[in-house]
Amino acid sequence: MGSAGSVSRGPIRTLVLGCMSSGKTSFMRQMVKNHTKFVVMKREYYLYCVQLNILVIYRELRKVCNNLEVLIPDEQLEAFNTIDEYRHKEKFPDKIKDCIKLLKDSQLFDLCRMRQRILPLPQNYNYLISRADDFMNDSFVPTENDIMMSYSQTAGLYREEVTCQGFKFDLLEMPGHHIWRERWTQHFDDPNLVVFVIDLSELCDSAFYDKGHLENKTVSVFSSLVNNPLLAKVYWLLIFNKIDTFNDHSAGFDFKKLASHLDTGDSAKSFYRSQFTTKLPKGKFFAHMVSLVNFKESQTILTDMFRRIGRMHRERPNLM
Numbered sequence: 001m002g003s004a005g006s007v008s009r010g011p012i013r014t015l016v017l018g019c020m021s022s023g024k025t026s027f028m029r030q031m032v033k034n035h036t037k038f039v040v041m042k043r044e045y046y047l048y049c050v051q052l053n054i055l056v057i058y059r060e061l062r063k064v065c066n067n068l069e070v071l072i073p074d075e076q077l078e079a080f081n082t083i084d085e086y087r088h089k090e091k092f093p094d095k096i097k098d099c100i101k102l103l104k105d106s107q108l109f110d111l112c113r114m115r116q117r118i119l120p121l122p123q124n125y126n127y128l129i130s131r132a133d134d135f136m137n138d139s140f141v142p143t144e145n146d147i148m149m150s151y152s153q154t155a156g157l158y159r160e161e162v163t164c165q166g167f168k169f170d171l172l173e174m175p176g177h178h179i180w181r182e183r184w185t186q187h188f189d190d191p192n193l194v195v196f197v198i199d200l201s202e203l204c205d206s207a208f209y210d211k212g213h214l215e216n217k218t219v220s221v222f223s224s225l226v227n228n229p230l231l232a233k234v235y236w237l238l239i240f241n242k243i244d245t246f247n248d249h250s251a252g253f254d255f256k257k258l259a260s261h262l263d264t265g266d267s268a269k270s271f272y273r274s275q276f277t278t279k280l281p282k283g284k285f286f287a288h289m290v291s292l293v294n295f296k297e298s299q300t301i302l303t304d305m306f307r308r309i310g311r312m313h314r315e316r317p318n319l320m
């Protein structure tokens, strides 16, 4: 007699869901690494992606300078214009490399940081800028860390089959963009497990409060999944992700906006966690706080989670 996840009944069908940029692909990559030892097959193919991340950061930096009233000298303004007009093709031409170098060596970042500690720039901008010199080298092969720290929006369905702790998992990530969220249910093909990824650092983003675009978003996306009859029987794994970014951004943040009794980052995290866990029946979910870009921590936690999920389902296969 086999059960889901064993060879005879096929893999544990797992949906990987969450809002845009919460870390679903990062989760997929950690699972792939667990299975194959590598996060992706061909790291050299990701040079274009990390370069694009650098371009986006510099395109956004100009807006940040303007909003923070940091004066941009003429030469640097011209560099911003050149980067804005550039259509990214296969290799960076010298003029783009020169513009990036000029802006990187300028004081613009420091001047912005002196006015505001956390800048409204793409995720992991400090890391990516520190890697810009390598990324501009045409023959550079991004490291696994470079790939994990950069962002490229998932389009369509991303499917991987992995074995973890002796169980097979058929993982299906669906993009978090709202256009895609409307289509998610079309692909709910009798799943056994839902992995829901939550970006904890949202709590330190002003867009989370006072009618900002993040207000109530993740909780309401989650609620509609919990209430979906197609998911009535599934197990849930809640991954509260980006704990590193949360710890960095939460310093000095006023969490009373979230609830008046919250006075520390830890209390805010627990409060937010409970907004999700109280919606699920006891014994049907696992929850963990993690940083999915951290290999050692993620591998330890995910291995432990999937061992427990596998064992639980082996003992009570009818629930799956």
Ligand SMILES: Nc1nc2c(ncn2[C@@H]2O[C@H](COP(=O)(O)OP(=O)(O)OP(=O)(O)O)[C@@H](O)[C@H]2O)c(=O)[nH]1
Residues within 6 Å of the ligand: 018, 019, 020, 021, 022, 023, 024, 025, 026, 027, 123, 124, 148, 149, 150, 151, 152, 153, 154, 155, 174, 175, 176, 177, 197, 241, 242, 243, 244, 245, 290, 291, 292, 293, 294
């Ligand atoms: N610092 C930090 N960055 C993270 C973490 N997890 C993910 N990221 C970054 O967050 C961004 C989005 O991660 P993805 O895994 O691509 O997010 P996603 O949920 O797949 O996004 P979509 O496919 O667009 O819905 C990337 O820049 C990742 O490097 C984390 O734990 N810490």
Ligand SMILES: [Mg+2]
Residues within 6 Å of the ligand: 024, 025, 026, 152, 153, 154, 173, 175
């Ligand atoms: Mg993705």
